Amino acid sequence: MSWKLYPISEFKNYQDDWQRFNLEASNSPLLSLEFILPLLQIFGKGDEVLTCYKNNNELQAMGIIKPKNQWVWTTFQPSQAPLSPWIQKPNLDWLHLLSTLTQQLIKYPLVLGITQQDPDLIIRPKNNQKLATLDYIQTARISIHGSFEDYWASRGKNLRQNMKKQRNKLEKSGITTRLELSTAPTDVSLAISDYGKLESAGWKAKEGTAIHPSNSQGRFYEAVLRNFCNLGKGRIYRYWLNDQIVAMDLCIEGEDSIVILKTTYNENLGHAISPAFLMREEECKQLFDENKSKSIEFYGRVMEWHTKWSDEIRTLYHVNYYRWATLPFLGRVAKKLNLKL
Numbered sequence: 001m002s003w004k005l006y007p008i009s010e011f012k013n014y015q016d017d018w019q020r021f022n023l024e025a026s027n028s029p030l031l032s033l034e035f036i037l038p039l040l041q042i043f044g045k046g047d048e049v050l051t052c053y054k055n056n057n058e059l060q061a062m063g064i065i066k067p068k069n070q071w072v073w074t075t076f077q078p079s080q081a082p083l084s085p086w087i088q089k090p091n092l093d094w095l096h097l098l099s100t101l102t103q104q105l106i107k108y109p110l111v112l113g114i115t116q117q118d119p120d121l122i123i124r125p126k127n128n129q130k131l132a133t134l135d136y137i138q139t140a141r142i143s144i145h146g147s148f149e150d151y152w153a154s155r156g157k158n159l160r161q162n163m164k165k166q167r168n169k170l171e172k173s174g175i176t177t178r179l180e181l182s183t184a185p186t187d188v189s190l191a192i193s194d195y196g197k198l199e200s201a202g203w204k205a206k207e208g209t210a211i212h213p214s215n216s217q218g219r220f221y222e223a224v225l226r227n228f229c230n231l232g233k234g235r236i237y238r239y240w241l242n243d244q245i246v247a248m249d250l251c252i253e254g255e256d257s258i259v260i261l262k263t264t265y266n267e268n269l270g271h272a273i274s275p276a277f278l279m280r281e282e283e284c285k286q287l288f289d290e291n292k293s294k295s296i297e298f299y300g301r302v303m304e305w306h307t308k309w310s311d312e313i314r315t316l317y318h319v320n321y322y323r324w325a326t327l328p329f330l331g332r333v334a335k336k337l338n339l340k341l
Helices: 008-013 015-024 033-043 094-104 146-155 157-172 185-200 203-207 216-230 273-288 327-336
Strands: 001-008 049-055 059-069 072-075 087-090 113-117 131-143 177-182 234-241 244-251 255-265 295-297 310-323
Touching: 001 008, 001 094, 008 216, 015 033, 015 059, 033 216, 033 234, 049 094, 049 185, 049 327, 059 310, 094 131, 094 185, 113 244, 177 273, 185 203, 185 216, 185 234, 185 244, 203 255, 216 234, 216 244, 216 255, 244 273, 255 273, 273 295, 310 327
Parallel strands: 072 113, 255 295
Antiparallel strands: 001 049, 049 059, 059 072, 059 087, 113 310, 131 295, 131 310, 177 234, 234 244, 244 255
């Protein structure tokens, strides 16, 4: 067994291996080339390293890592990626895997961090003297099985009554609702523009984090959605009140799941109308009726509103490997003393 390391400029020579290995091991749309390539192209700095671990010429693990500083390496982790680009076969020895990789890195760093892992894709390892896992966030999913009516009946009474009241209110006001689904690659540019206009009218514009076709966020999501739409696996939802778009979802499909990448809505409608909730109800009904996917994945930090839609919550995690067993202790001391290791 051995690691091979390549500068990220050579990723194109191994991208077919990456795609095949993801299908074999994790099979996640968030780890597919259609997602990873735009992530590297738009947010990569060029100092990333592709790592490949083989046994008898058979891939066992692949990842994209980079130096954080002279002491620490981590997986490549832009904020737009719910998971870090790390794939491995089940039942591998994490301690052996990370210790041998660390030895291959320049200047043999003190810490190697594998960030934002999903326990449904890679089982969380047990802690030991040199290996520590940390909770990242809790995230939610909606499993798609049975009928939408059964799912909806299982949700809280308050949610169901609230949605019914909102729809009755809109109907009495002569306002019609419509859920529009776009899947064609030619629809993507307009969708990003529509999404940007909606998001830029809200709080994200004030913080400078809103999507716009001309910023890196907009270019990334446009590239990702176009890639997935070219495969028939991109979904852009618009929710309309009469002739006004009031909510949008940007989604990608995997073999078994729909991942909601981004959601935005009109924040100026007041508390009486929840356009994102109205959209979500109709989306869920459509997906249950289609019965093609097994789950709807949020992959964001669980908020109170998530719990209205799902009882299925799990914890994403980080893994840290320490060159010396004393490093976690020294790190805690340094933190207390406000020192930088």
